[in-house]
Amino acid sequence: MKSKKGIGLEWYMLIVAFFLGFMFYYLYLIGNKQTVQNYIGEYQFHILNAANEGENMIIYAQQSAKYSMQQAIYDLANDGGVEEIENEYETVYEHQCGTFNGAYVWFQVQKTDSGYEAKPCLDNSSTSDNLLYLFNQNMNGHLQNSPNEFPLDNYDYQIMNNLEILGKGINPLKFDIVAKKKIQIESFTGAQDEEPIGKSEPKTTKPGVPVSYKYSLPYNERAQDTAVDRIILHHTGDSRAYQTYNTLKQRDLSVHYIVDRDGMIYYAVDESKRAWHAGNWNSRSIGIEIVNTGYRDMQYTDEQYASIKSLINDMASRWPSIKVDDAHVIGHYQATAEGKWDPSPNFDWARIGLPNHPTLQALGKNAPSEYGWA
Amino acid sequence: MASFRSRFKIRNKKGVGIDDALPIIVTLIVFALLVFAFRITDSVNEEKLQTGIQNQKDYVEAHDELTGYLSLIDEYFASNSQLVSDSFNEQNYSKLKKDMSGYFALKFGHLPRWEIEFLDQSEQAITADGEYFILRGGKGRGGFTISSNKAVAKSFIPIQTNPPKYVIVRLQVYRSI
Numbered sequence: 001m002k003s004k005k006g007i008g009l010e011w012y013m014l015i016v017a018f019f020l021g022f023m024f025y026y027l028y029l030i031g032n033k034q035t036v037q038n039y040i041g042e043y044q045f046h047i048l049n050a051a052n053e054g055e056n057m058i059i060y061a062q063q064s065a066k067y068s069m070q071q072a073i074y075d076l077a078n079d080g081g082v083e084e085i086e087n088e089y090e091t092v093y094e095h096q097c098g099t100f101n102g103a104y105v106w107f108q109v110q111k112t113d114s115g116y117e118a119k120p121c122l123d124n125s126s127t128s129d130n131l132l133y134l135f136n137q138n139m140n141g142h143l144q145n146s147p148n149e150f151p152l153d154n155y156d157y158q159i160m161n162n163l164e165i166l167g168k169g170i171n172p173l174k175f176d177i178v179a180k181k182k183i184q185i186e187s188f189t190g191a192q193d194e195e196p197i198g199k200s201e202p203k204t205t206k207p208g209v210p211v212s213y214k215y216s217l218p219y220n221e222r223a224q225d226t227a228v229d230r231i232i233l234h235h236t237g238d239s240r241a242y243q244t245y246n247t248l249k250q251r252d253l254s255v256h257y258i259v260d261r262d263g264m265i266y267y268a269v270d271e272s273k274r275a276w277h278a279g280n281w282n283s284r285s286i287g288i289e290i291v292n293t294g295y296r297d298m299q300y301t302d303e304q305y306a307s308i309k310s311l312i313n314d315m316a317s318r319w320p321s322i323k324v325d326d327a328h329v330i331g332h333y334q335a336t337a338e339g340k341w342d343p344s345p346n347f348d349w350a351r352i353g354l355p356n357h358p359t360l361q362a363l364g365k366n367a368p369s370e371y372g373w374a
Numbered sequence: 375m376a377s378f379r380s381r382f383k384i385r386n387k388k389g390v391g392i393d394d395a396l397p398i399i400v401t402l403i404v405f406a407l408l409v410f411a412f413r414i415t416d417s418v419n420e421e422k423l424q425t426g427i428q429n430q431k432d433y434v435e436a437h438d439e440l441t442g443y444l445s446l447i448d449e450y451f452a453s454n455s456q457l458v459s460d461s462f463n464e465q466n467y468s469k470l471k472k473d474m475s476g477y478f479a480l481k482f483g484h485l486p487r488w489e490i491e492f493l494d495q496s497e498q499a500i501t502a503d504g505e506y507f508i509l510r511g512g513k514g515r516g517g518f519t520i521s522s523n524k525a526v527a528k529s530f531i532p533i534q535t536n537p538p539k540y541v542i543v544r545l546q547v548y549r550s551i
Contacts, residue, residue, distance in 0.1 A: 015397070016400055016401065019404045019408055020404065023407075023408050023411060041427060045434075048434055049433075052434070052437045052441070052527075056441065056528075059444055059445065059455050060530050060531070063453075063455050063459060063532050066456065067534045070534070141537065141538045142532050144538075145495075145538045146532075146540065147495075147530055147540070218537065220495050221495065
């Protein structure tokens with residue numbers, strides 16, 4: 001008899017089904033809401049974190065400044081106050097009185113017919129300039145090594161009384177006040193279509209192209225939650241890979257790859273680590289030094305173009321946040337506001353598949369005339 | 375009598391006590407389950423929310439206390455971050471340990487546990503002269519409670535080396551949940 005009535009179609013089953021359906025829908029809704037509720041205050045929290053990061057950076061900078069000052073005074077005294085200062089283009093200060101026991105002579109006493117005569121080898125202003133130069137150099141070393149992204153050469157220094165150096169920041173420090181990681185609130189923000197800002201992990205950091213592991217350069221850890229999304233190209237300023245290696249080592253700088261004139265690729269720092277080649281771009285970038293003096297008459301070789309092209313394609317296949325385009329593969333001159341012009345203007349971006357890449361000139365910059373660039 | 379029995383028999387055949395009441399019984403049971411599930415879910419979410427907010431608050435507090443400590447200056451205008459660097463430069467931590475223990479016991483003594491560790495640039499624990507730099511405190515017996523939330527604050531202090539290096543001061547505070 002029940003069978004005849006068809007128990008599966010009893011009316012109350014519809015009520016039960018309705019309630020069950022409603023329950024599942026509600027639980028589904030709660031599940032989504034839960035993501036939102038877990039992140040109540042998330043943005044505010046990240047703003048606070050940005051402020052905290054700023055405080056940490058101030059503590060770091062203050063302590064760095066103390067050590068930079070001590071080291072600068074030591075260096076100044078050690079070098080007789082006449083450190084030979086060179087920038088990229090010229091020698092700014094030269095020692096006047098030679099060296100004694102390896103240290104530059106600061107003050108000389110000469111015997112003359114009329115007695116002894118003091119000969120200062122530099123004036124006070126050049127001592128101050130030297131001190132500031134050394135201080136800035138030491139400060140940059142500390143800041144470059146910092147886990148935070150400090151802009152380099154960013155202070156306008158003044159020497160106050162009693163050897164007090166006052167540094168005023170030229171450009172402000174900038175912080176992301178939105179979480180660097182992808183917040184799990186896509187369900188109502190629609191943010192899933194945006195490019196992920198979170199740390200991107202490569203499939204592997206082992207290159208898929210032939211490389212040599214002959215050289216190893218210093219590094220530190222990349223900033224947490226920073227996506228590696230740029231490849232930065234440089235020219236080395238010399239004509240052999242080993243010279244580049246020595247220079248970088250002497251200057252406490254480093255880069256992930258050095259591409260020699262014959263196309264040989266040297267893998268000096270693991271891609272997962274932070275090499276020191278582009279200031280505040282270090283954490284997010286992989287650096288490639290291309291061996292070239294920068295002089296106008298030195299062309300980049302076919303082998304170098306072929307190696308660089310295969311290397312950047314290989315990196316793009318391994319790093320999800322790197323693409324072979326003008327935004328992700330850039331020159332050092334694009335990453336730094338002033339002074340940098342590498343790779344030199346005769347680097348042909350078209351040869352690595354970027355024919356419309358912004359040139360140095362297009363950015364209103366010029367290569368130095370000393371290198372034959374008008 | 376006959377007619378009553380007849381009616382009873384007829385009803386009994388239909389199963390009046392069970393079949394007729396079944397829809398309403400099932401409906402009530404499902405409804406009760408539904409209300410129960412909603413209450414449980416709401417309660418769990420509320421707890422999660424409170425824990426999450428507390429955890430964020432702990433993060434901020436831990437950072438404030440750590441940077442507050444590092445920024446404190448003594449009568450010679452030397453900051454505690456200087457004390458940290460000096461201790462590492464001189465490889466002598468006794469003064470630093472005593473100072474930090476006193477300060478953070480005062481600040482976080484009411485929590486089940488707090489810890490301060492010093493790490494090198496690759497976030498490996500620093501051991502100097504066989505000494506692993508860690509300070510611990512809190513009112514929890516034997517350290518951890520089984521259910522606890524951890525908040526971490528880090529600060530980076532440069533040390534005077536060539537090439538430049540820094541140490542990481544990591545403060546972890548645990549709160550029972």
